[in-house]
Amino acid sequence: MKIISTNIGEPRILRHRGKDVKTGIFKFPVEEGIFLGQENVVNDHVIDRRYHGGTDKACYLYSADHYQYWQNLYPDLEMPFGMFGENLTVEGLQEAQINIGDMFKIGDAVVQATQPRQPCYKLEFRFHDKAIVRKFVDSGFSGVYVRVLKSGKVRVGQKMELNGRNDSPSIQEVYRWIYAEEFDPDVARAINDPFIAASCKKDLLKRWGHDLDD
Secondary structure (H helix, E strand, C coil): CEEEEEEEECCEEEEECCEEEEECCCEEECCCCEEECCCCECCCCCCCCCCCCCHHHCEEEEEHHHHHHHHHHCCCCCCCCCCCCCCEEEECCCHHHCECCCEEEECCEEEEEEEECCCCHHHHHHHCCCCHHHHHHHHCCCCEEEEEEECEEECCCCEEEEEECCCCCEHHHHHHHHHCCCCCCCHHHHHCCCCCCHHHHHHHHHHHHHHHHC
């Protein structure tokens, strides 16, 4: 895997359903690279820390390979890297091949996969489509949130190298369980995994806790 783009954004205030909403989803490439800190990317703007940033979701990665899928769906929409609010656009990233807890060396940093990204309505601001959240869920292309085990600089062209494999559910599996219509007993593997993000564990318990109790 290789870093194709490093992205940060400035906050914007936009109108949504009659209210002003502040967002940091408008991220664009920066030539100088980015510095991954323990709770966020330095000089990036994380607006709502209930859902973004913090130790479990310090940095968001999205696959450059998925962009063609979205360009086919939105042929008239310009799609610069950073379109999905990702800090790192990564060539060769596949959610099915990354497990919760897997560690990677990227430039000077070491990161650990914690959960898939759960989309929110703010994607509408970039896609101008109220159906984008549903399309994002249906695509299966969640991207990956990571915690930063070792802070450091990341630049375009650097490799994302596996630095420790964990025997846990894949990012793709967890993403599927979050939105599945039918209960899968294997969801317990994710809920009990020591490396999964606390917020993701909470969402899985909210979705499937009753079934697990049964």
